[in-house]
Amino acid sequence: MTAKKAAVPDQPGRNEMDSEHARILAELLRLHRWAGGDSTSAARVFGLMHGFETALRQESESFGISEETQDLVEDMLDDVENGKQSADGPSIKSRLHAAGVGEVDAGAVMRLCLLQSQFLDLKQATAVPFLA
Structure with missing residues (x-):
């Protein structure tokens, strides 16, 4: 059987x-x-x-944020958190611009990270202008 x-x-x-x-x-x-x-x-x-x-x-x-863009922003945030990347706004903008990531998309990814309780130490960093 x-x-x-x-x-x-x-x-x-x-x-x-x-x-x-x-x-x-x-x-x-x-x-x-x-x-x-x-x-x-x-x-x-x-x-x-x-x-x-x-x-x-x-x-x-024409809609949404790609996984690649999300990964680029999260990698940058990880580098800031680990001291490998400066936390000042112009430095962050320069890196994101060089990677082809717009401020609106970067801000959305950063908001998502905060809502997911990721990179909480960066709330006080100067990356916050992206979250305004």
Whole structure:
């Protein structure tokens, strides 16, 4: 007698999750368009609603902070915390600029770190202007 494998519910893959998020975003944009909000094109809403890869790719490229950017900012914060990087604002801005990280994205990553109770000693550092 052979043992049967337990049925495992299908877990959506990354593309399926992206597609589901895209449908939700499309519905929000459609409602926003209907309510007289900004001029969201019908093509954008349709593309997202129906999971067109080009629409999904375009949306993902224009939204969010990449894991690479988050890692760059966290590495810099780690260096500040360990004394390998100056904590003064111009030094931090220079390093982030050289890495291609904008102040808005850097500030968002720093806020996330503080909310996750990371780098708490840096609250008093001059990196705080990014958090203003």
